[in-house]
Amino acid sequence: MSNATLEMTDRREYPVLEPGQTYASVTDQIGDVVLRRTPGRLWWFGVVFTMGLVTLLIAAVSYLIVRGVGIWGIDIPVAWGFAIVNFVWWVGIGHAGTFISAMLLLMRQDWRTSINRFAEAMTLFAVACAGMFPLLHLGRIWRFWYIVPYPNVMWLWPQFRSPLVWDVFAVSTYLTVSLIYWYVGLLPDLATMRDKAKSRIVKLIYATMAMGWRGSAMHWQRYQSAYLLLGGLAAPLVISVHSVVGMDFAGAQIPGWHSTILPPYFVAGAIFSGFAMVLTLGIPMRWAFGLKDMITLRHIDNCAKFLLITGLIVDYSYGMEMFMGWYSGDTYESFITLNRAIGPYAWSFWLIMFTNVVTTQFLWIRKVRQNVPLMFVIAFIIQVGMWTERFVIVVISLHRDFVPSSWGMYYPTFWDYATLAGTIGFFLFCFFLFARLIPVISISEMRELVHSTGGGKHVPKSFSPSYVK
Amino acid sequence: MSDSKAENLFGLAAEFDTPEAVLHAALRIHGAGYRRADAFSPMPVEGLPEALGFPRTGVPLIVGIGGLCGACGGFFMLWFANVVNYTWNIGGRPPNSWEAFIPITFELAVLCAALSAVIGMLALNKLPMPYHPMFNLPAFDRASRDRFFIVIESADAQFDSEQTRKFLETLLPIAVTEVPR
Numbered sequence: 309m310s311n312a313t314l315e316m317t318d319r320r321e322y323p324v325l326e327p328g329q330t331y332a333s334v335t336d337q338i339g340d341v342v343l344r345r346t347p348g349r350l351w352w353f354g355v356v357f358t359m360g361l362v363t364l365l366i367a368a369v370s371y372l373i374v375r376g377v378g379i380w381g382i383d384i385p386v387a388w389g390f391a392i393v394n395f396v397w398w399v400g401i402g403h404a405g406t407f408i409s410a411m412l413l414l415m416r417q418d419w420r421t422s423i424n425r426f427a428e429a430m431t432l433f434a435v436a437c438a439g440m441f442p443l444l445h446l447g448r449i450w451r452f453w454y455i456v457p458y459p460n461v462m463w464l465w466p467q468f469r470s471p472l473v474w475d476v477f478a479v480s481t482y483l484t485v486s487l488i489y490w491y492v493g494l495l496p497d498l499a500t501m502r503d504k505a506k507s508r509i510v511k512l513i514y515a516t517m518a519m520g521w522r523g524s525a526m527h528w529q530r531y532q533s534a535y536l537l538l539g540g541l542a543a544p545l546v547i548s549v550h551s552v553v554g555m556d557f558a559g560a561q562i563p564g565w566h567s568t569i570l571p572p573y574f575v576a577g578a579i580f581s582g583f584a585m586v587l588t589l590g591i592p593m594r595w596a597f598g599l600k601d602m603i604t605l606r607h608i609d610n611c612a613k614f615l616l617i618t619g620l621i622v623d624y625s626y627g628m629e630m631f632m633g634w635y636s637g638d639t640y641e642s643f644i645t646l647n648r649a650i651g652p653y654a655w656s657f658w659l660i661m662f663t664n665v666v667t668t669q670f671l672w673i674r675k676v677r678q679n680v681p682l683m684f685v686i687a688f689i690i691q692v693g694m695w696t697e698r699f700v701i702v703v704i705s706l707h708r709d710f711v712p713s714s715w716g717m718y719y720p721t722f723w724d725y726a727t728l729a730g731t732i733g734f735f736l737f738c739f740f741l742f743a744r745l746i747p748v749i750s751i752s753e754m755r756e757l758v759h760s761t762g763g764g765k766h767v768p769k770s771f772s773p774s775y776v777k
Numbered sequence: 778m779s780d781s782k783a784e785n786l787f788g789l790a791a792e793f794d795t796p797e798a799v800l801h802a803a804l805r806i807h808g809a810g811y812r813r814a815d816a817f818s819p820m821p822v823e824g825l826p827e828a829l830g831f832p833r834t835g836v837p838l839i840v841g842i843g844g845l846c847g848a849c850g851g852f853f854m855l856w857f858a859n860v861v862n863y864t865w866n867i868g869g870r871p872p873n874s875w876e877a878f879i880p881i882t883f884e885l886a887v888l889c890a891a892l893s894a895v896i897g898m899l900a901l902n903k904l905p906m907p908y909h910p911m912f913n914l915p916a917f918d919r920a921s922r923d924r925f926f927i928v929i930e931s932a933d934a935q936f937d938s939e940q941t942r943k944f945l946e947t948l949l950p951i952a953v954t955e956v957p958r
Contacts, residue, residue: 330923331922331923332923335819335922335923457854463863465858465859465862467865468855468858468877468878468881469867469874469878474881474884477880477881477885478880478884481884481885484888484892485887488892488895492895496819496820496921499921500819500921502921503917503918503919503922504918515907519899519906520904520906520907520908521921522909522911522912522917523817523818523921524817524902525816525817525818525822525826525829525831526815526826526831526902527902527904528818528820528821528822528825528826529831530834530901530902533834533836533837533898534836537836537837537840537894538891541840541890541891541894542891544883544887548880548884552880752819752820755819755820756820759796
């Protein structure tokens with residue numbers, strides 16, 4: 309302990325949990341957000357506003373079902389428009405949650421504890437948004453079961469050698485595993501909510517969801533075993549999902565897509581945008597719910613470091629794509645590289661150079677990483693940048709491929725924007741509800757953290773904030 | 778002690794406020810020969826199941842079997858669909874092009890392993906269980922908050938309401954309470 313404190317002082321790191329917290333205080337502070345606090349005006353405004361966007365989404369989808377994909381700006385040659393851009397963007401955002409909860413669990417990173425719950429919730433909502441787009445993109449949504457394998461009367465099977473079919477398995481497995489992993493993590497906290505709730509109906513709801521959890525030692529043993537195994541199972545999924553999405557592109561012959569760098573590049577980009585979303589949601593949340601003792605500057609700093617690492621991998625991939633454009637000696641590859649920088653969509657290329665390359669470099673500076681408002685702005689810029697990156701990949705590659713006679717342009721319509729705005733609204737709407745109905749931080753894991761950081765009932769005198777000089 | 782009272786008694790519960798105290802108590806209880814004892818805590822306490830003499834958990838085995846079934850079942854589906862049931866020539870690849878079957882096999886293995894982890898854990902824990910005698914204890918609300926309980930069940934061969942109560946009091950708990958069934 310003393311060595312650890314010394315080390316922390318030397319590196320001037322902030323603690324994972326502010327000292328002075330006890331088992332009861334973390335329980336109350338997190339549980340009361342749901343059970344005691346009355347929702348503020350800001351929350352109501354958020355809910356009503358995002359509900360408006362959900363209504364827009366319903367309108368856009370209904371119109372799409374009635375009229376078909378012709379209401380979008382897609383055409384030949386750009387047949388993959390916003391739907392695929394949004395799909396890749398949302399799946400990417402959905403990567404940080406499971407990365408934080410599974411990978412960091414296996415690495416025994418104790419700082420994951422206060423952010424894993426809401427990061428996982430974020431994952432679920434983002435993957436739900438992502439899952440809509442391939443179905444909408446089908447045009448005939450009611451025929452989606454053609455891609456699901458089952459012994460049907462015609463004895464027809466999907467084309468199992470296609471990455472697009474792998475995607476169905478990858479995304480649906482990812483959603484299912486993330487959901488049950490999240491629920492298992494939630495089980496002890498639902499029991500806490502059941503025991504804390506005063507109103508009979510609220511008690512009944514939490515009791516049903518907690519399934520009679522009573523914290524028996526034997527139960528905890530099996531629970532921990534199952535939770536760790538789920539973490540081990542979910543960790544490779546983080547890698548596999550976006551790799552398969554990358555292969556959707558790499559499997560095609562379009563210049564700019566047909567490249568082996570895509571799977572790892574996509575995975576890094578996914579975690580990059582995911583951590584940006586964690587900061588975009590976490591920073592306002594810790595402020596609004598008074599959780600600054602639990603989501604400390606240490607968390608923001610560590611997320612910023614992840615942004616830097618994954619951002620650098622993304623930057624390297626940009627560099628490698630440009631290098632290969634020249635080194636391959638392939639006319640079309642070198643053309644696509646030039647076309648990105650000086651073609652009709654050059655604005656999007658230079659935008660991502662600014663958002664994903666230049667902005668990332670500021671994260672080398674500790675003062676920037678620990679400046680909360682600035683990190684919120686940077687995270688937001690990166691979100692925009694990662695959406696634009698997918699636009700560059702999808703649209704620029706498609707709009708001018710091999711034969712100039714088949715070149716074209718892509719102009720998104722109102723319905724393209726409406727669907728994108730609608731899913732953002734749906735995502736935030738779910739998140740607003742989540743923050744009021746479920747403890748946003750894992751209470752049982754916070755109690756473990758209280759114990760391991762020397763808190764609990766008796767706070768030792770020697771335990772003082774290490775960053776105070 | 779009258780028989781009717783013994784029938785109505787689930788056990789005697791001792792209440793503690795630190796994980797160290799409950800771990801110590803568990804070691805003493807097991808050491809004294811009690812075999813029908815259980816502990817309840819708001820978070821996992823390292824060493825507690827071992828201290829009470831619980832066997833190792835069977836969850837990993839269930840997950841392993843689930844994962845294997847998922848992998849084999851998944852590969853069988855792909856092989857059956859592409860080799861037996863509906864042979865489809867894609868770019869001249871052999872029908873059983875197993876390399877292309879790996880991603881789906883992997884996903885199904887993970888899916889089945891994860892589902893068996895959750896279902897296995899819940900089934901072994903006999904959850905959902907809406908009623909349990911421990912919930913009759915008024916202070917048990919705090920078992921999910923900041924208190925640690927240990928209960929010696931009346932079904933234990935050594936259980937005697939007087940002797941066991943005296944023994945539990947030597948462990949310096951906050952309180953010893955009878956748990957009605």
